[in-house]
Amino acid sequence: MRLTGQPAVKVYRGFGTPTQLTIQGHVLALSPLPQRHYQQRLWTNMVDMLRLFMVRPMAQVEVRLQGTNVMATTDVDGFFRFDWQPAAPLLPGWHPVQVDLIRGSAKEAVVTGTGDVYVPYATQYGFISDIDDTFLISHSATKLKRLRVLLFRNAHGRMPFDGVVRHYQALSLAGTNADQPNPFFYVSSSEWNLYDYLSAFLQKHQLPVGVLMLSQLKRFSQLRQTGQNKHLTKLDRIARILAAYPHHRFVLLGDDTQADPHIYASVVKHHATQIRCVYLRQVGPAKKAEVLATIAPIEAAGIPCCYFKHSAEAMQHSSTIGLI
Missing domain, CATH: 3.40.50.1000 (HAD superfamily/HAD-like)
Incomplete structure (x- = not known):
């Protein structure tokens, strides 16, 4: 079924302004591996779709926005959200971000997820x-x-x-x-x-x-x-x-x-x-x-x-x- 039982941090595309950003994601104990091929076969397509719902969220675990001291705790669905104010204003466009699942008293990163955050241009x-x-x-x-x-x-x-x-x-x-x-x-x-x-x-x-x-x-x-x-x-x-x-x-x-x-x-x-x-x-x-x-x-x-x-x-x- 191409599922993984290793913890995974999914980071979705975030959004914000040069000085205030929102970053969201999930931490999952069971999740599907990324799809590599697309085949027009009914059985294959069905299995691939079913995989997307074979998830087990990790509730009440801590995550940290990499490179910062900003942390959050996942809810019952494994969902987290950061409302982050960067040290220096960001330029318009897409910016990469990484989120670490952290554990222990030392707050060490055990797995990292990567995503992007968008700062729109000053368009109308x-x-x-x-x-x-x-x-x-x-x-x-x-x-x-x-x-x-x-x-x-x-x-x-x-x-x-x-x-x-x-x-x-x-x-x-x-x-x-x-x-x-x-x-x-x-x-x-x-x-x-x-x-x-x-x-x-x-x-x-x-x-x-x-x-x-x-x-x-x-x-x-x-x-x-x-x-x-x-x-x-x-x-x-x-x-x-x-x-x-x-x-x-x-x-x-x-x-x-x-x-x-x-x-x-x-x-x-x-x-x-x-x-x-x-x-x-x-x-x-x-x-x-x-x-x-x-x-x-x-x-x-x-x-x-x-x-x-x-x-x-x-x-x-x-x-x-x-x-x-």
């Missing part, structure tokens, strides 16, 4: 995007169909919606250039188990490199509940991003399969001055009337909202309002 815009059925075809409205796609197609076998990659690439350069791209945050109800899987998908399809902010780790027995987390935790994560970057104006991108319309309406209600526009993909016709009623207050607040079926419509809207 930032982008917060959902993942499933926003750009990744996932069938989230139907639990069994979503699970079947997740189990039997690997990250390289999954597909984005037609035209969405072109739209996102254009948005990453809205009002700026390739040397100073706009920051992207992918905020999803998918679990941290899928971090590497989703990262591989983003890389495969050349979507903008960004920070993934996912939901609570799940164990193997909870696999059927994947993607069914309490969606209101997304609101908390979005609020943290907005608070970190008060000088950026954000574009929200989501879909109508789950709670995005309600979450984004709430974001606009409390943070209207920071929101440039809202995009919602119409995945099916069933919720159209409900969604239109939900987004009416967004438009009443003077914030453009595009409820679209095809990415070409969204891209045309971005051009019409002068975003790209």
Whole structure:
């Protein structure tokens, strides 16, 4: 099954400002080894997906941000978070970080994990995007169909919606250039188990490199509940991003399969001055009337909202309002 029983420190892409950074990760006693090959075989894909949920977190252990005296203790899920103020301000861009699992009275490092932290450039815009059925075809409205796609197609076998990659690439350069791209945050109800899987998908399809902010780790027995987390935790994560970057104006991108319309309406209600526009993909016709009623207050607040079926419509809207 390519699992390891050796302790592992997973460090996810963090984010922050030149003087305040957030770094997150998990410490696991049992975890899958990194995937090396992608084969379009149903059985292989299923085993590879099952491996991602064969985890055993290490609770109440200490970790230290390497090169500092900043320490944290993992929670019951093995999750840790540092809110770190570097000694000297960091330049915009990606910066490597290392986190040590430490033990004993001497606080010696027993295993180290490596990740990156992002300091955005002083661009005008930032982008917060959902993942499933926003750009990744996932069938989230139907639990069994979503699970079947997740189990039997690997990250390289999954597909984005037609035209969405072109739209996102254009948005990453809205009002700026390739040397100073706009920051992207992918905020999803998918679990941290899928971090590497989703990262591989983003890389495969050349979507903008960004920070993934996912939901609570799940164990193997909870696999059927994947993607069914309490969606209101997304609101908390979005609020943290907005608070970190008060000088950026954000574009929200989501879909109508789950709670995005309600979450984004709430974001606009409390943070209207920071929101440039809202995009919602119409995945099916069933919720159209409900969604239109939900987004009416967004438009009443003077914030453009595009409820679209095809990415070409969204891209045309971005051009019409002068975003790209």
